[in-house]
Amino acid sequence: MADRGPRTGFWAQAFRIAGKDLVIEWRSREILATSAFLAVVVVLVFSFAFVVGGVAPPPTVVAGILWVAILISGVVGLGRTFDRERDGDAIRALLLSPVPRTAIYAGKLLATIVLMLGVEAAVAVLVTVFFNARVGDNAGRIASLLLLGTVGFATVGSVFSAALLRARSRDVLLSTLLYPIVVPLLIAGARGTANLLDATPDFDAAAFWTEFMIAVDLIFLVVGAWAFEPIVSGD
Amino acid sequence: MVTSDPTGSRGTVPASAATTSTGEAQRIPADIAPLHVANVGKIFGRHRALAGVSTTMNAGEITAILGPNGAGKSTLLAIVSTLQAPSSGAIRWGNVELRRGSPERSALGYVGHDPGLYMDLGALANLSLFAALYGVPDGAARAASLLERVGLGGAPPQAPVRTFSRGMLQRLGLARALVHEPSILLFDEPSAALDPAGVTWLGTELQRERDKGRVVVLVTHDLDAAAALAEHVLILRRGRVVRDERRPGPWGAANLRAAYEESCRG
Numbered sequence: 001m002a003d004r005g006p007r008t009g010f011w012a013q014a015f016r017i018a019g020k021d022l023v024i025e026w027r028s029r030e031i032l033a034t035s036a037f038l039a040v041v042v043v044l045v046f047s048f049a050f051v052v053g054g055v056a057p058p059p060t061v062v063a064g065i066l067w068v069a070i071l072i073s074g075v076v077g078l079g080r081t082f083d084r085e086r087d088g089d090a091i092r093a094l095l096l097s098p099v100p101r102t103a104i105y106a107g108k109l110l111a112t113i114v115l116m117l118g119v120e121a122a123v124a125v126l127v128t129v130f131f132n133a134r135v136g137d138n139a140g141r142i143a144s145l146l147l148l149g150t151v152g153f154a155t156v157g158s159v160f161s162a163a164l165l166r167a168r169s170r171d172v173l174l175s176t177l178l179y180p181i182v183v184p185l186l187i188a189g190a191r192g193t194a195n196l197l198d199a200t201p202d203f204d205a206a207a208f209w210t211e212f213m214i215a216v217d218l219i220f221l222v223v224g225a226w227a228f229e230p231i232v233s234g235d
Numbered sequence: 236m237v238t239s240d241p242t243g244s245r246g247t248v249p250a251s252a253a254t255t256s257t258g259e260a261q262r263i264p265a266d267i268a269p270l271h272v273a274n275v276g277k278i279f280g281r282h283r284a285l286a287g288v289s290t291t292m293n294a295g296e297i298t299a300i301l302g303p304n305g306a307g308k309s310t311l312l313a314i315v316s317t318l319q320a321p322s323s324g325a326i327r328w329g330n331v332e333l334r335r336g337s338p339e340r341s342a343l344g345y346v347g348h349d350p351g352l353y354m355d356l357g358a359l360a361n362l363s364l365f366a367a368l369y370g371v372p373d374g375a376a377r378a379a380s381l382l383e384r385v386g387l388g389g390a391p392p393q394a395p396v397r398t399f400s401r402g403m404l405q406r407l408g409l410a411r412a413l414v415h416e417p418s419i420l421l422f423d424e425p426s427a428a429l430d431p432a433g434v435t436w437l438g439t440e441l442q443r444e445r446d447k448g449r450v451v452v453l454v455t456h457d458l459d460a461a462a463a464l465a466e467h468v469l470i471l472r473r474g475r476v477v478r479d480e481r482r483p484g485p486w487g488a489a490n491l492r493a494a495y496e497e498s499c500r501g
Contacts, residue, residue, distance in 0.1 A: 020353065024353065027355060027395075088349055
């Protein structure tokens, strides 16, 4: 039977692009190592500042630390994922291929989410250890909040990273542009996580923040998919 | 503006055996249509980069786009490649308008001064990836045969291509552009930073692709290279065509330099 060639549907191409990013990361471990190192430093610094006399800070503070660590390490990972497109002008070859721009966006998004979730797992363990946090009590719900926060962060971050691909001071600009936009997600994630880390968890409040994050993610996804093509094309 | 035979005589190349510059007989396919640039303009803010550019680039012919810095050469190539949309006019390949969304853009292959590769992947992995993105059947075998063709068959398979020399990267960049057998090949200053041996090799490859009957477009500052390779010369100045001329064979350095200086004078 004749070889009909690889599948070239939307998701096949998106997974191919995400797979390429993950293979590169698997070989270099550059993003995971850098992001995880930054996250560890942040958690360590906060633990020295807030754990006084062996007494852990309240859940609101621990939740804030968790999300700040994720935010800081996430920006580093995001920037590097897109740097790989810029090196050797690979992005031009990718844009010239018949792959739809939205599939390129979906691929970059998927890879960023997977890499960020890897770092977040490590951060969650660190926070549990250093702050004696009750992450394990509601691990599923906290994981949902982290996933939603990551999706929203990566959705907007991928668009900005693509827009800043050829900018000189893109690392500074990425943080400057991205942080204000993801603030609603950060607040919702921190509040929802605090509700779940409490000795008497407030599941209703956590559910409210989860729904809020779903809504924000949907808006970000629609706007991101719509904006990616003109931004990456320079139109 | 100087024009001569704007559609060119090579557009009537028969689909019969033709002798290539390398001496081998190949069939020139009759189904590769010429590329028409129809009244293309491009405006960036208040700056008009291109104005009313029209020309025809035939299959089986090398078109050299020349001009001083800022003339609009790379902008024109970016529009032809569909990476940028024209502010006015259109690019037509045969009867089809080439646009970003049109499936016919798969007929384009592009080689720039950067190789267009993932620097942390190996040579075979890069070519296999692009073969898959273009839906090339048996992409791994195609990638391997292209590596042999560009002289990189012996390259370490797992070594990231960032460890390659500039010449090796440019060879691999050409292989990447050829992986889906494009009908139209676009080269934007491909010999920049190549050593003399690399420039010679690249010239031979351009002729080889021309002899296969492809549309080959070369943007360059190197008048000697253009004189040795191109039959069709398009000279741009301040975004406008000042010369669009064909000759039956390569121009020769003296002829092209005289034509260039005459066109860009003033």
